[in-house]
Structure formats: structure tokens, C-alpha cells
Amino acid sequence: MTLLAQSGDGGRTLTFTLFLLMVAATIAITVWARRHTRDATDFHSGGRGFKPWQNGFAIASDYMSAASFLGIAGAIALNGYDGFLYSIGFLVAWLIALMLVAELLRNSGRFTMADVLSFRMRQRPVRTAAAVSTMSVSIFYLIAQMVGAGALIALLLGIREGETFLGMNAEAASNMGIVLVGLLMIFYVAMGGMKGTTWVQIVQACVLLGGAAILALMVMIEFNFNLSGLLGAAAERSGAGQSFLEPGLQRGVEVAGDPVQTMWNKLDFISLAMALVLGTAGLPHILIRFYTVPDSKSARKSVNWGIGLIGSFYLLTLMLGFGAAALVGADAITEQNAAGNTAAPQLAEVVGESIGGSAIGSIMLALIASAAFAAILSTVAGLVIASSSSLAHDLYNSVIRGGKATDREEVVFARFAAIGVGVVAIILAIFAQDLNVAFLVALAFAVAASANLPTLLLSLFWKRFNTAGAVAGIYGGLISCIGLVVFSPVFSGSETSLLGEGVDIAWFPMSNPGLVSIPLGLVCAVVGTLASSESRPDRFATLQVRALTGAGSERTARH
Amino acid sequence: MATTPMRDGPPPEVTDEQLAAMHDDPRFADLKRRLFRFIVPATIAFMAWYLLYVLLSAYARDFMDQVLFGNINVALVFGLLQFVSTFAFAWAYSRYTSRSYDPQAQELHDEIHYGADKEDAR
Numbered sequence: 001m002t003l004l005a006q007s008g009d010g011g012r013t014l015t016f017t018l019f020l021l022m023v024a025a026t027i028a029i030t031v032w033a034r035r036h037t038r039d040a041t042d043f044h045s046g047g048r049g050f051k052p053w054q055n056g057f058a059i060a061s062d063y064m065s066a067a068s069f070l071g072i073a074g075a076i077a078l079n080g081y082d083g084f085l086y087s088i089g090f091l092v093a094w095l096i097a098l099m100l101v102a103e104l105l106r107n108s109g110r111f112t113m114a115d116v117l118s119f120r121m122r123q124r125p126v127r128t129a130a131a132v133s134t135m136s137v138s139i140f141y142l143i144a145q146m147v148g149a150g151a152l153i154a155l156l157l158g159i160r161e162g163e164t165f166l167g168m169n170a171e172a173a174s175n176m177g178i179v180l181v182g183l184l185m186i187f188y189v190a191m192g193g194m195k196g197t198t199w200v201q202i203v204q205a206c207v208l209l210g211g212a213a214i215l216a217l218m219v220m221i222e223f224n225f226n227l228s229g230l231l232g233a234a235a236e237r238s239g240a241g242q243s244f245l246e247p248g249l250q251r252g253v254e255v256a257g258d259p260v261q262t263m264w265n266k267l268d269f270i271s272l273a274m275a276l277v278l279g280t281a282g283l284p285h286i287l288i289r290f291y292t293v294p295d296s297k298s299a300r301k302s303v304n305w306g307i308g309l310i311g312s313f314y315l316l317t318l319m320l321g322f323g324a325a326a327l328v329g330a331d332a333i334t335e336q337n338a339a340g341n342t343a344a345p346q347l348a349e350v351v352g353e354s355i356g357g358s359a360i361g362s363i364m365l366a367l368i369a370s371a372a373f374a375a376i377l378s379t380v381a382g383l384v385i386a387s388s389s390s391l392a393h394d395l396y397n398s399v400i401r402g403g404k405a406t407d408r409e410e411v412v413f414a415r416f417a418a419i420g421v422g423v424v425a426i427i428l429a430i431f432a433q434d435l436n437v438a439f440l441v442a443l444a445f446a447v448a449a450s451a452n453l454p455t456l457l458l459s460l461f462w463k464r465f466n467t468a469g470a471v472a473g474i475y476g477g478l479i480s481c482i483g484l485v486v487f488s489p490v491f492s493g494s495e496t497s498l499l500g501e502g503v504d505i506a507w508f509p510m511s512n513p514g515l516v517s518i519p520l521g522l523v524c525a526v527v528g529t530l531a532s533s534e535s536r537p538d539r540f541a542t543l544q545v546r547a548l549t550g551a552g553s554e555r556t557a558r559h
Numbered sequence: 560m561a562t563t564p565m566r567d568g569p570p571p572e573v574t575d576e577q578l579a580a581m582h583d584d585p586r587f588a589d590l591k592r593r594l595f596r597f598i599v600p601a602t603i604a605f606m607a608w609y610l611l612y613v614l615l616s617a618y619a620r621d622f623m624d625q626v627l628f629g630n631i632n633v634a635l636v637f638g639l640l641q642f643v644s645t646f647a648f649a650w651a652y653s654r655y656t657s658r659s660y661d662p663q664a665q666e667l668h669d670e671i672h673y674g675a676d677k678e679d680a681r
Contacts, residue, residue: 081634081635081638084635084638085613085616085638088609088612088638088641088642089609089613091641091642091645092605092609092641092645094645094649095601095602095605095645095648095649095652096602098649098652099597099598099601099602099652100598100602227631228628228629228630228631229629229630231629231630231631231635232629232630235630242624242626242630242632243624245630245632245634245635246620246623246624246632246634247616247617247620247623247634248616248620251616252616252617254620266617266618269613269616269617270613270614270617273609273613277606277609297661300653300656301653303649304649304650304653307645307646307649308646311642311645311646314642315642538575538579539575539579541578541579541582541583542575542578542579542582544582544591545578545579545581545582545587545667545671546578548587548590548591548594548664549581549587549590549664549667549668549671550664550668551573551577551578551581551667551668551671551672552572552573552575552577552578552671555569
């Protein structure tokens with residue numbers, strides 16, 4: 001059973017046509033944006049002229065990755081209720097971004113997270129630390145997305161072991177997928193900057209939300225808009241019965257007769273839940289989106305748009321996940337992809353066929369495949385622009401050139417940085433594709449929650465906070481996160497580990513480090529601060545007045 | 560600086576000293592109180608509510624597994640309530656700030672940029 005091979009060449013052609021249409025539209029947007037990008041404000045922040053609804057769609061597009069579309073739908077399809085736990089943490093997290101971060105960041109920063117962190121500190125050490133943490137979060141996230149893209153292309157083309165399509169076997173198709181996604185993201189960012197990337201993301205958010213909404217509607221039609229009926233059918237087909245609709249099948253699993261393992265499983269679940277809720281407001285590619293609007297009120301409104309769109313999207317994935325469990329069935333899904341990533345596309349075909357015959361089935365599959373690519377492309381583009389802005393603005397201009405680089409030099413550097421980051425991500429993703437890298441998304445959130453969010457909040461609200469504290473907080477959070485994961489079962493010691501069962505250096509019992517690394521990052525920041533005598537109350541006064549009143553904040557570019 | 564402010568176009572540049580000076584103004588202390596009065600209790604409330612949900616999912620499964628009607632159990636309703644509460648918190652925050660924060664913030668912003676109408680700006 002293969003997806004597109006099953007629906008024949010017509011299905012493949014349709015998928016290609018829809019995908020090429022979307023790519024053509026986004027390329028046209030990028031070429032247009034290239035002509036309207038003149039200075040650093042245009043490149044890093046899209047000229048700060050976006051409307052709240054536009055930024056809201058771009059925020060949603062940044063956030064709704066393949067992990068949250070295919071990943072959550074698949075997790076619900078295979079593990080039932082536990083997949084839903086992810087969406088809740090991912091959504092509640094936005095309240096922190098809304099109330100504590102978005103407006104204050106927009107008022108007091110310029111292009112990057114480090115602008116706010118380094119405002120009252122010594123520039124070089126703080127910007128270096130912020131750039132290192134930005135790069136770590138973005139690269140982890142990028143690799144996870146691109147490996148997913150490669151697997152998705154191979155699966156959608158229906159190429160399994162031993163088969164070929166256009167002369168490609170599964171491995172070649174997967175490599176081609178990674179390279180294609182990589183080249184497109186480099187093109188969007190290096191050519192279009194933030195202006196191009198934002199418009200591309202707006203278009204892709206519409207494709208993704210539209211596709212998910214149509215499919216969810218069709219699922220509900222199948223069940224006569226009876227949610228309880230849908231859940232019942234999903235539970236019955238899953239073979240797990242009522243427990244499919246209850247927490248505990250995948251997360252915080254209770255191991256009979258092993259109370260210690262049960263305890264660690266539950267703490268691991270709480271650890272993940274904390275990283276999800278505290279990570280969002282520390283993700284660099286989310287933070288820089290707040291700079292693309294004219295003022296803090298627009299930043300607030302754009303987060304509200306984002307919350308509405310993202311919340312609605314997760315409600316749709318709930319229906320898609322249970323719909324796939326009920327109509328496709330776990331066996332058919334795992335046969336295609338063990339992690340369940342193809343649940344949504346498979347559901348599209350089954351539901352389409354059931355409602356309107358095989359033609360509608362092919363159309364729905366093509367639509368959902370394009371939606372999945374939209375989810376991947378918009379997220380990776382957001383990650384690349386966050387990385388290249390940080391490399392150009394923080395590392396190149398502020399650290400290497402001491403803040404003396406011209407706008408033009410910074411933009412040229414940023415364009416090359418986008419190419420560099422993209423190429424590195426392509427290479428790493430190709431090498432990583434046979435490894436189990438699903439943990440990288442959770443790791444990116446954990447680093448953001450441990451290294452970025454505490455230092456960001458302390459720099460906005462704690463008068464005494466200083467250079468040593470910021471540097472200790474960032475490196476402390478970052479190193480403890482990565483360190484704990486290296487010594488966890490994710491990395492070695494079990495058959496699903498990155499290094500396999502042969503190597504066993506695991507002593508940390510949890511896959512998610514957040515429960516330890518978030519408090520540790522905070523403690524490092526506080527201890528580092530108190531250990532240093534540096535204190536600049538005048539700069540803190542300036543920062544706080546800027547952040548709260550918006551006086552002296554960066555203005556919209558006027559061309 | 561006591562002349563009629565020009566409000567068209569970008570506001571005049573301000574120095575860091577002008578900004579820092581506002582920090583000691585009692586109206587700025589009031590502005591800060593207005594913000595904290597909402598965001599501190601709200602953050603505690605939504606984090607506690609979320610944590611309650613996470614802890615119940617981990618440790619109170621008998622409670623979460625109770626069926627309310629049909630195939631709808633407590634866990635699903637609790638999860639959907641997290642969506643409702645997130646939308647409600649976002650709405651309440653926006654309503655509060657637009658009524659009780661934005662006008663005061665704008666007043667201080669304008670005074671920093673254009674100078675006070677009654678007294679000379681420092």
C-alpha cells in the first residue's frame with residue numbers, strides 16, 4: 001500500500017501541479033519582495049509595516065510546523081488522547097508571549113532577541129551568548145523539520161524499499177526532498193528577507209488552514225457532526241477501547257510492578273509539559289515576528305490573531321487525529337510510517353473517496369500534501385531568517401564590527417548567512433535522516449524555555465540583572481539541556497535511542513530535561529548576577545520606560 | 560519645548576536621559592502598577608490552571624477517565640476548557656489594557672516625545 005502509487009499517476013500529477021502552483025506563487029512573492037527590501041529594517045523586520053492580521057497569519061504559519069500538523073494528527077491517531085496534550089501546552093504558551101513578552105520586546109528591541117537582552121549590558125558577551133542559543137534552537141528545529149520533509153516526499157511519492165519513481169529509490173527521493181526544501185527556504189530568506197518570508201508564510205498559512213478545515217469538515221460530515229460518535233468509532237477501531245480516549249497511553253505510562261519507572265515516566269511527562277508552555281515565548285523565530293508591526297498595540301493584536309488561528313488549528317487536528325484512527329486505522333497508518341506522520345494524508349484520501357469517489361480522494365490527498373509542505377516550508381523559512389538575522393546583527397555587526405557595520409554590509413552579510421545556515425541544515429539533515437530525531441523539536445522548546453525565556457524576563461523586570469547573570473543564564477540553560485539529553489535514554493541505552501542499544505551512557509532517567517534545566521537556567525542567571533558587582537540602574541530605567549510606554553521605540557520604515 | 564506639539568509624521572527623537580527621567584515620575588510608577596496588577600495574577604492563574612490539568616492527567620487518571628456522556632470524558636472536557644480559558648484570558652488582557660493601560664502609556668509616551676503641555680520638559 002502506497003499513497004500516491006495507489007491512486008495512480010493521475011494523483012501524482014495532481015499533487016505535483018498543486019505543489020508547483022504554490023511554489024510558483026511563493027517565488028513570485030519573493031521576487032517582488034526583493035525589489036522592496038532596501039535596508040536592514042526591511043530585511044530583518046519587513047519594514048515594520050505589517051498589519052496585525054497579516055502578522056497573526058505569519059505567526060501561526062511559523063508555529064504550525066510539520067510537527068504540529070502531521071505530528072499531532074499522527075500522535076492522536078496512534079495514541080489517542082495523549083497526542084492532544086501537546087496541542088494544549090503549545091496553545092497555553094501563547095498567553096506568556098502575549099502578556100509578558102510581545103509588547104515589551106517590540107517597544108524595546110530592534111531586530112533580534114539579543115537587542116533586549118544586551119540593552120543594559122556589555123554587548124559582546126551577551127550578544128555572543130544570545131546568538132549561540134538562537135543558532136542552537138534554530139538548528140535543532142530545522143533538522144527535525146527537514147528530515148520530516150524528506151520522509152514525507154518519499155512517502156507521498158509512494159516509494160518504498162526497492163521501488164523507484166523517475167529513477168529515484170526511497171533514499172534518493174528523501175534526499176531530494178531535503179535539498180528541495182532547503183533550496184526553497186534559502187531562496188525565500190536570502191532573496192525576500194523578512195518581507196518576502198512573511199508574505200510567503202501568509203499564503204502558506206491559508207493553504208494549511210484551508211486544507212485542514214476542509215478535511216475536518218469532511219470527517220465531521222462522515223460522522224453527522226457527532227463528536228461522541230467519532231470518538232467512539234476511533235476508540236473501537238484502535239483496539240484500546242475507552243483508554244484510547246484517556247491520558248496515559250503514550251505519556252506518563254504506568255508500568256505495572258515498576259513504581260520507579262512509573263514515577264520517572266510521569267515526571268518526564270510533566271517535564272515535557274513545562275518545556276512546551278515556557279518554550280514558545282523564547283523561540284527566536286517567534287520573537288522576531290513582533291518587530292514586523294508598527295507598534296506594541298499591533299504586536300498584541302497580532303498575538304491575538306495568532307492565538308485564534310493556532311487554537312482553531314489544534315481543534316481541527318483533534319478531529320483529524322481521531323478521524324484517522326476511526327477511518328484509516330492504526331494498522332494502515334503504521335504500515336506507511338511508524339511514527340504516524342502520514343495519518344492526515346491517508347485520512348484525506350479515505351474520506352475523499354468515501355464522499356465523492358476516487359477523483360475526490362486524489363484531490364483531497366493532493367490538497368493535504370500541499371498543506372503539509374506549506375507547514376514545513378513556512379516554519380523552516382522562519383527559522384532561517386531568525387538565524388541569519390542573529391548572525392548578521394548580533395555576531396557580525398555588534399561583536400565582530402563593534403556596531404560599526406553599515407546597513408548595507410549587515411544586509412549583505414545576512415543574505416550570505418541565510419545561504420550558509422541553509423547549506424549546513426541540508427547537510428546535517430541528510431546525515432541525520434536515518435536517526436531518530438523526533439526528540440529535537442522538544443529539545444528546541446526545552447532550550448528556549450531554559451536559556452532564553454528566563455534571561456529575557458529577568459532583563460525586562462529585574463533591576464539588578466547584569467552581564468554575568470545573562471551570560472550564565474543562557475549558557476547554563478543551554479548546556480544543562482543538551483547535557484542532560486546526551487545522558488538520557490533519548491541518546492543511548494535503548495533500541496529507540498539515537499546511538500542505538502549498543503552504547504549506554506544514559507544515567508539521566510527522563511527524555512525531557514525541562515524539569516531540571518529550566519530551574520537550573522534561572523538559578524545560573526541569579527547566581528551569576530549576584531556574583532558580579534556590575535549594576536546599571538540608569539540603563540534599566542531607560543529600558544523599562546521604553547518597554548512600558550513605547551517612547552523611543554523603533555518606527556515603521558517610510559520609503 | 561513648551562510649543563504646540565507637531566503630531567504629524569514620526570515623533571522627534573528622544574535621548575536615553577529623557578527616557579530614564581520618566582522612570583522616577585509617580586505616573587510611571589502608576590503605569591507599572593496598572594500593568595502588574597493584571598499580568599501577575601493572570602499569569603499565576605493560567606499557569607496554575609494549566610498545571611492542574613497536567614498533574615491531573617498524570618496522577619488523577621480515575622478522575623480524568625470518568626465518562627460524562629456518550630464517549631465524552633472529563634479529560635476531553637478539561638482539555639477543551641484549556642482552549643476556552645486561553646481565548647478568555649487573551650480577550651480579558653486585551654480589554655483590560657485597552658481601557659486601563661494604553662491611554663496612560665500613550666500620555667507618558669507623548670510627554671516624553673513632545674514635552675509636557677503645562678510644565679517644561681527637563
